[in-house]
Amino acid sequence: MRIELKIEHEIDSDQHDQITSLRNKSFPDAPRERSYFKQLPHFRLLAEDNGILAGHLGVDHRIIRVGGTILSIFGVIDLFVSDQHQGKGIATSLLAQITELAEQKGIDFLLLHAVDGRLYLKNGFRVISPYLKSLWLCDFENYGVGIERLDNIIYIKSTSDKAWPDGTVDIMGYLF
Numbered sequence: 001m002r003i004e005l006k007i008e009h010e011i012d013s014d015q016h017d018q019i020t021s022l023r024n025k026s027f028p029d030a031p032r033e034r035s036y037f038k039q040l041p042h043f044r045l046l047a048e049d050n051g052i053l054a055g056h057l058g059v060d061h062r063i064i065r066v067g068g069t070i071l072s073i074f075g076v077i078d079l080f081v082s083d084q085h086q087g088k089g090i091a092t093s094l095l096a097q098i099t100e101l102a103e104q105k106g107i108d109f110l111l112l113h114a115v116d117g118r119l120y121l122k123n124g125f126r127v128i129s130p131y132l133k134s135l136w137l138c139d140f141e142n143y144g145v146g147i148e149r150l151d152n153i154i155y156i157k158s159t160s161d162k163a164w165p166d167g168t169v170d171i172m173g174y175l176f
């Protein structure tokens with residue numbers, strides 16, 4: 001098993017096809033004929049087993065505002081592992097690798113949204129319930145900016161010495 005960091009524009013069409021296929025199997029309620037749900041990420045970690053995609057984690061590098069504090073975050077998008085490779089610690093390895101990179105590069109927090117947070121709680125994240133301001137975006141059209149309270153679906157992990165500030169989260173774009 002090998003985990004490779006790929007900048008978005010360096011991902012070739014075969015890899016996009018593999019990501020699309022595995023993404024659609026992993027999220028059958030939200031299939032799309034593309035390798036991303038709303039928008040291209042900035043880079044991805046791809047776990048490969050002899051050239052076959054086994055796991056994926058997309059990353060959006062974003063500046064956000066929480067209350068009056070500006071933070072640099074890695075937003076984690078579309079974490080999935082193929083059925084055959086599940087339960088072997090691949091998602092845990094992907095999260096460990098993105099944590100290490102964020103720590104090395106001066107990123108303040110990892111942030112993601114998830115309904116089932118078991119994996120994240122095991123990997124050093126905690127859940128918050130903020131008011132969150134975001135761009136509502138769906139299938140290549142945006143519908144303006146909205147604020148909503150998100151109860152127990154936003155997970156954060158510090159990758160710096162900063163404490164998470166109080167206040168509304170302005171995610172400064174779509175919610176990954």
Ligand SMILES: CC(C)(COP(=O)(O)OP(=O)(O)OC[C@H]1O[C@@H](n2cnc3c(N)ncnc32)[C@H](O)[C@@H]1OP(=O)(O)O)[C@@H](O)C(=O)NCCC(=O)NCCS
Pocket residue numbers: 026027079080081082085086087088089090091092093113114115116117118119120122
């Ligand atoms: C969730 C998922 C990425 C875990 O991948 P994995 O490589 O098997 O994970 P690991 O082996 O590193 O860790 C296993 C732990 O993940 C957690 N987990 C398992 N399925 C999960 C799920 N659907 N959602 C959240 N956490 C899950 C459990 O805590 C599990 O530990 P346990 O077996 O002791 O209970 C994989 O099951 C998957 O791709 N599911 C479909 C897509 C998905 O739900 N992605 C997460 C979106 S938030």
